[in-house]
Amino acid sequence: MPSVEGLGARKAALRMLDAVLRKGQTLESAASFARDLSPPDRALALAIGGETLRRLPDLDALIDSATRQRLPDDSKARMALRLALAQKIGLGTPDHAVVATALPLVDGGPRRLVHGVLGTLLRRGVPVSDAPCLPEQVEHRWRVAWGEEVAQAARSQIAKRPELDLTFADDGEAQAYAEAHGGLSLAPRNVRLGSASVAELAGFGEGRWWVQDLAASLPARLVPAAAGEVLDLCAAPGGKTMQLAAAAHHVTAVDSSESRLGRLRENLDRTHLEAQLVTADALGWEPERQFDAILLDAPCSATGTFRRHPEVLYRARPAIIASGAELQRKLLARAAEWLKPGGVLVYAVCSLEPQEGEELVAAFLQADPRFSIEPGKASELPEFVTPSQQGWVRILPGLLEEQGGLDGFFMARLVRRG
Numbered sequence: 073m074p075s076v077e078g079l080g081a082r083k084a085a086l087r088m089l090d091a092v093l094r095k096g097q098t099l100e101s102a103a104s105f106a107r108d109l110s111p112p113d114r115a116l117a118l119a120i121g122g123e124t125l126r127r128l129p130d131l132d133a134l135i136d137s138a139t140r141q142r143l144p145d146d147s148k149a150r151m152a153l154r155l156a157l158a159q160k161i162g163l164g165t166p167d168h169a170v171v172a173t174a175l176p177l178v179d180g181g182p183r184r185l186v187h188g189v190l191g192t193l194l195r196r197g198v199p200v201s202d203a204p205c206l207p208e209q210v211e212h213r214w215r216v217a218w219g220e221e222v223a224q225a226a227r228s229q230i231a232k233r234p235e236l237d238l239t240f241a242d243d244g245e246a247q248a249y250a251e252a253h254g255g256l257s258l259a260p261r262n263v264r265l266g267s268a269s270v271a272e273l274a275g276f277g278e279g280r281w282w283v284q285d286l287a288a289s290l291p292a293r294l295v296p297a298a299a300g301e302v303l304d305l306c307a308a309p310g311g312k313t314m315q316l317a318a319a320a321h322h323v324t325a326v327d328s329s330e331s332r333l334g335r336l337r338e339n340l341d342r343t344h345l346e347a348q349l350v351t352a353d354a355l356g357w358e359p360e361r362q363f364d365a366i367l368l369d370a371p372c373s374a375t376g377t378f379r380r381h382p383e384v385l386y387r388a389r390p391a392i393i394a395s396g397a398e399l400q401r402k403l404l405a406r407a408a409e410w411l412k413p414g415g416v417l418v419y420a421v422c423s424l425e426p427q428e429g430e431e432l433v434a435a436f437l438q439a440d441p442r443f444s445i446e447p448g449k450a451s452e453l454p455e456f457v458t459p460s461q462q463g464w465v466r467i468l469p470g471l472l473e474e475q476g477g478l479d480g481f482f483m484a485r486l487v488r489r490g
């Protein structure tokens with residue numbers, strides 16, 4: 073049988089999707105299934121996997137509308153149909169290529185069924201929604217936590233690929249770069265560009281900037297300029313370490329992952345910045361001294377990053393969120409002991425779950441009366457960010473929507489009085 077062009081990418085996308093949905097892997101780690109492909113095919117496999125995850129509930133509804141009996145969730149037929157429809161909707165793949173690359177995925181299986189369903193749907197015309205549904209559980213959870221408008225904003229954000237934000241060590245350089253490269257500066261030291269290939273952007277090799285969503289750059293802005301000795305806890309791959317080092321703090325960066333700390337080391341080398349790196353599990357590690365400031369960017373469900381990593385919507389089940397919150401609680405309690413009296417502890421998570429943000433900090437403050445919240449000042453935060461009544465900062469879908477939006481984030485600056 074003649075080989076079908078681009079079939080390797082589709083086979084890899086099928087395995088990636090299976091690894092994400094059934095085994096809970098990240099899309100990035102599942103990309104190992106595409107490692108033997110050429111760079112364009114690898115990129116295609118990732119794009120198909122990503123588009124499928126962005127629109128999964130809508131794709132399933134389409135499939136269900138064209139089958140008499142519901143296909144099981146993890147059946148090969150449903151998987152192949154999901155990938156095929158995602159290419160049609162998200163990547164504009166021509167019908168003949170959609171069909172030709174879908175059928176070999178179910179060789180020896182339900183080829184006729186897949187052919188029939190695809191034929192029906194393609195003849196009918198496949199609608200492209202600019203606000204696809206989120207997984208039912210997530211949409212319900214966010215509607216309860218944040219309201220209908222935010223849930224709707226999240227739907228429209230998941231349909232789009234996010235913009236690329238760069239952080240510069242120096243604001244003058246950022247402004248000049250934005251002007252020279254047609255970017256937008258939405259905050260000091262930030263440049264926002266349309267999506268682009270990072271390694272090909274001017275200034276990458278020289279280390280003039282690093283990639284960091286604007287929301288992810290906010291927690292380090294809450295570390296006081298004169299802090300001095302700063303512990304960056306859960307630091308890798310180091311976006312916030314570089315901000316702290318660029319602000320002339322003396323930074324100790326701790327992370328339990330050797331490989332992620334390797335990326336942090338590369339980032340520091342590229343940007344000519346310095347920090348002391350420590351590979352350690354923060355639940356067992358003890359520092360030799362207390363710090364003036366601590367930034368704890370805790371591991372979390374990462375649901376705030378759903379625009380870039382749509383798989384988080386499927387991985388972050390309630391039990392995962394609850395066990396994440398338990399880990400965050402322990403990390404925060406330990407970090408609290410490593411802070412000098414009068415020092416500042418910034419707690420942050422890229423999560424849209426109150427359990428990992430508001431509820432966690434409220435419980436911490438109740439349990440430890442030495443601490444209180446110090447809200448970020450107007451001079452520290454971009455003008456579009458206002459601390460809540462309680463003093464913490466919550467970034468939700470919908471903020472800065474016209475400029476491309478932001479990752480979801482939560483952060484609170486806690487001051488130790490005694």
Ligand SMILES: C[S@@+](CC[C@H](N)C(=O)[O-])C[C@H]1O[C@@H](n2cnc3c(N)ncnc32)[C@H](O)[C@@H]1O
Binds near residue numbers: 306353369
């Ligand atoms: C949200 S990421 C940090 C992102 C980083 N702060 C940045 O700005 O690039 C969370 C990090 O926590 C690390 N981590 C998870 N559990 C840990 C633990 N028990 N001790 C230390 N680091 C841990 C993970 O390896 C991961 O790199």
